Amino acid sequence: MKKEDVLNLIKYHYEDKNREFKDQAITIARDFDRSGESQLAQYIMGLLSQSDRFVPQINDISENLTLIETNTDALPLPTTISNDLKGIINAVNHNIGINKFLFAGSPGTGKTESAKQITRLLGRKLLMVNFSDLVDSKLGQTSKNLNSLFKSINGMPFLNQYVFLFDEIDAIALDRINQNDIREMGRVTSTFLKSLDTLNPEVVMIATTNLFDELDKALVRRFDATINFDRYTDQDLLEVSESILNDYLKQFKGVTRDTRLFKKIMKSNTSKLLPGDLKNLIRTSLAFSDPDDPNDYLKRLLKGIHSGKSLNIEELYKLGFTVREIEVLTGISKSSVSRELSEGKS
Known part of the structure; x- marks a missing residue:
């Protein structure tokens, strides 16, 4: 701690400059x-938190950071991705x-949810950057906002x-070469690159993107590891959907x-639905289901997975559904299903 810091603290107190006093503290x-005196640091922050005038809020530190609630529910992921996330926790x-x-x-593959889970498992709090507040139409202002944030x-x-x-x-770091306004995007991306180079080594940062191929390659190299979330096999998605269903069924009797x-x-x-889509489809099928019909959510699920189309008996049979299953999905008796199928063959 510098002598100047103490002098400034006393000065701000007597000048009744509350914000400056708090920042200095x-x-x-x-x-x-940083010097290892964590108990003293906690004591100071504790004193600040006990005063209505000096409660340290995240938004006081930066209006571009929002505290995000982390999940306690299990997040179904393929083993390949799950192992990578465990590696991140180990690395930190x-x-x-x-x-x-x-x-x-791709959107809906669990990137943001995974960040929440990692934060929870690390026993930390998650602060999300508000890009909508960072990006400014004024020339050069976005770069200034980025500098201030970091x-x-x-x-x-x-x-x-x-x-x-x-x-x-992607909102601030797309490939500089492919932008219409190369100079402005170049300034923003260059600012981001420099900010990452000077990032405090104690900071744990997770960034997500839906447009990996469009990112500036120099930016990608700044990250210690890139996790590819587009690694769901058909079997992975089936297991994820079953896990989602079992989780929601706990709420329905x-x-x-x-x-x-x-x-x-x-x-x-055969159309591949990603976890985000599966979650929405299963949730809405259950939520909209008739409480007097225990099979209604399955009927809604079938229709939803076929883009709202109602399949007839012959179509269901060709897809491999049994007579009993067709009865469940259509409400038509097995005898009537069998008769219609027999007539169709004759």
């Missing part, structure tokens, strides 16, 4: 924390400077208590639990 706490806990991670993949992040006390999420960094039929429905359409 946080700076002192941060210096104590080893504390050797591996701290910047890029999650790449300065705030690097200067925060107790950085080992947070994970910083840069969700959909009196509905049919027919795992075999559920899997056949999910396999009946």
Whole structure:
């Protein structure tokens, strides 16, 4: 801690400059924390938190950071991706400077949810960057906003208590060569690159992108690891959908639990639905189902997975559904189903 910091603290107190006093106190706490005097740092922050005038809020540090609630529910992921996420947790806990991670993949593959789970498992809080507030139409202002954001992040006390999420960094870091306004995008991306180079080594950063191929390659190289979320096999998606169903069925009583039929429905359409789509489809099928019909959600699920189309008896039979299953899915008796199928063959 510098003598100047103490003098400034006293000065701001007597000049009744509350904001400056608080910022200076946080700076002192941060210096104590970095020098190994964590108890002193916590004592200072504790005093600030006990005062209505000096409660340290995240938005006081930067208006571009929002505290995000982390999940406690299990997140179904393929083993390949799950192992990579475990590796990230190990890397952070080893504390050797591996701290910047890029999650790449299509929308709905679980990138943001995975960031929440990692944060929870690390026992930290998740702060998300608000890009909508960062990007400005004024020439050069976005770069200034970025500089200010990273300065705030690097200067925060107790950085080992947070994970910083840069969700959909495509908003500010697309390939400079492919932009219409090369100069402005170049300035923004270059600012981002320099900010990553000077990032406090205590910061754990997760960035996500839906447009990996469009990102500036120099930016990609700044990350310690890139996790590809586009690695779901058909079997992976089937297992994910079953896990999602079992989780939601806990909230519904009196509905049919027919795992075999559920899997056949999910396999009946070869179009690959990603986890985000599967979650929405299963959730809405259950939510909209008739409480007096235990099979209604299966009927809705079948229709939803075929883009709203109602399949007839012959179509269901060709897809491999049995007479009993067709009865469940259509409400038509087995005898009538058998008769219609026999007539169709004659």
